[in-house]
Amino acid sequence: MKLSLLVGGLVALGITGLVIANDAPVETKPAEAAYLGADKCKMCHAKQHATWMKMKHSTAIESLSAEEQKKPECVKCHVTGFGKTGGFESMGKTPKMANVQCEACHNAGSLHMKSTAAEKKKTINGPGVDCRECHSPHVDGNRKKGAAEEKKEEAKPEEAKP
Numbered sequence: 215m216k217l218s219l220l221v222g223g224l225v226a227l228g229i230t231g232l233v234i235a236n237d238a239p240v241e242t243k244p245a246e247a248a249y250l251g252a253d254k255c256k257m258c259h260a261k262q263h264a265t266w267m268k269m270k271h272s273t274a275i276e277s278l279s280a281e282e283q284k285k286p287e288c289v290k291c292h293v294t295g296f297g298k299t300g301g302f303e304s305m306g307k308t309p310k311m312a313n314v315q316c317e318a319c320h321n322a323g324s325l326h327m328k329s330t331a332a333e334k335k336k337t338i339n340g341p342g343v344d345c346r347e348c349h350s351p352h353v354d355g356n357r358k359k360g361a362a363e364e365k366k367e368e369a370k371p372e373e374a375k376p
């Protein structure tokens with residue numbers, strides 16, 4: 215009895231699901247913003263651009279060696295929008311997206327750029343920036359050590375891979 219109820223319920227759910235699926239309009243994903251780079255933001259935010267230029271965020275890629283600049287595990291926190299639309303791919307392809315630029319903290323800005331004045335605040339990550347994506351109280355200060363340890367790891371002969 216309980217089982218048939220359960221089965222009946224599942225069938226009913228399945229049918230409802232189908233009906234909903236048929237009736238519902240084609241799902242449209244909210245348009246995703248693309249990364250643009252700090253030059254674009256400078257047009258309207260010259261003051262913030264000037265203060266950003268004084269911080270190491272604006273030169274963060276220079277802390278990595280040429281080899282490290284090719285490693286996803288290093289660049290992901292030293293560039294902007296790694297692997298995302300308009301974001302950093304490689305020094306060869308997207309040098310303008312190197313360094314920790316505005317959008318690394320404020321998120322992709324293409325919708326913000328295009329929006330009306332009334333929509334400006336809604337289209338960008340404002341003061342509620344989360345630094346912890348890159349900064350952690352438990353690993354900060356250990357970056358160099360981490361990199362050195364990684365090099366030692368690499369120097370070790372690798373286990374035989376199947």
Ligand code: HEC
Pocket residue numbers: 250251252254255256257258259316317320322323324326327331334335338339340341
């Ligand atoms: C065409 C001009 C323009 C450009 C270009 C522009 N912004 Fe803005 N932005 C504004 C205006 C205007 C506001 C203020 C909105 C308000 O006070 O209602 C604003 C507000 C902001 C804020 C504050 C949001 C808040 O919640 O207080 C941030 C952060 C921001 N912009 C980041 C950026 C970034 C990053 C870029 C580059 C990707 C950028 N802006 C490009 C015009 C611009």
Ligand code: HEC
Pocket residue numbers: 268269270271273274275276277290291292293314318319343344345346347348349
């Ligand atoms: C996308 C990753 C990322 C985010 C997000 C991020 N940071 Fe950083 N931050 C870095 C890196 C990388 C450096 C080191 C730059 C260097 O020395 O090469 C750094 C350096 C710093 C420094 C030292 C800079 C200097 O000029 O001496 C401060 C302070 C700092 N971050 C604060 C913050 C705060 C506060 C936030 C959040 C509002 C934040 N960061 C968000 C990656 C990030």
Ligand code: HEC
Pocket residue numbers: 252255256259262263264266271314315316317318319320340341342343
């Ligand atoms: C390391 C993270 C980080 C980076 C990089 C960064 N911002 Fe911000 N930004 C913040 C935080 C945090 C606030 C809120 C500051 C506050 O409340 O005093 C802020 C505030 C702002 C505001 C609101 C007005 C103000 O000054 O408080 C604007 C506009 C803005 N940023 C634009 C930019 C632009 C343009 C760039 C690049 C040139 C940039 N930001 C780079 C973290 C960042």
Ligand code: HEC
Pocket residue numbers: 277278282285287288289290291292347348349350353354355356357358360361364
């Ligand atoms: C999770 C984000 C993150 C990753 C991944 C990351 N870094 Fe960093 N890096 C930071 C932040 C944040 C800072 C600035 C604060 C600090 O010193 O911890 C920084 C600072 C640095 C600095 C300058 C400060 C110092 O320690 O002298 C170097 C060099 C550096 N990183 C190298 C590397 C290398 C090499 C890798 C890859 C093995 C790497 N980073 C991966 C976030 C990251």
